Amino acid sequence: MATILIIEDEVNIASLLQTCVESEGYDCSVAHDGKTGLAAFRRLEPDLIILDLMLPHMNGLEVCTQIRQSGVSKDPYVMLLTAKGEEIDRIIGFSTGADDYLPKPFSPTELLVRIRALLRRTMRHQAILKIETPHLQIDLERRSVCLKVISSHTIPVGIVSRIAVHLTALEFDVLATLANRPGRVWTRSQLLDDVWGGDFTGDERIVDSYIKRLRHKLGQGNAETYSFIRTVSGVGYAFEDP
Secondary structure (H helix, E strand, C coil): CCEEEEECCCHHHHHHHHHHHHHCCCEEEEECCHHHHHHHHHHHCCCEEEEECCCCCCCHHHHHHHHHCCCCCCCCEEEEEECCCCHHHHHHHHHCCCCEEEECCCCHHHHHHHHHHHHHHHHCCCCCCEEEECCEEEECCCCEEEEEEECCCCCCCCCEEEEEECCCHHHHHHHHHHHCCCCCCECHHHHHHHHHCCCCCCCCCHHHHHHHHHHHHHCCCCCCCCCCEEEECCCEEEECCC
């Protein structure tokens, strides 16, 4: 059964969240501030974290950033929970690595639908075990990604070295979906249906945020290297290995 960590400073809301989560049979733990939440994340290695944006000692954006930079083997999904509803907060939240965004006050039913949608994604690519292109290797069983770099300036020429690329759980799902059908053009709506699930109710521009982060990581921060994801103007995105 999936493990869920709630990081929420308001005791009543944390209690409501815990009741909702445990009613579905999930294993649940609660922390009431950012530092305690980070310590619980490292100790428990949860599958999903429900993270309040406004926390004492360390805010939710800082917590989310540290979670994504931790390099742990089990990278959790992160759902931001906040009373704020401005677009800029959603954009900042997604840029730090959040996977979903639920404003307060929230419906317990919607909360559980979103949790199920997030946790369901890990099962989407199990039928195929590996995707390999000339410059990229995606292992769906181990959920790992490697860039294949062919030497051209060093001796011996032509030796292939592999560079691991650390992706979050959702970044991996987006890349695997695109790479499994190279050349196919995906709209935002199609990617949301396939990766996030048909019951996703958030902002579809979350797709753009993930594409941007994937390009940066796959390009190793270097604009001259391959990014593998092509923008099709007015339509969406496609995977290609030049």
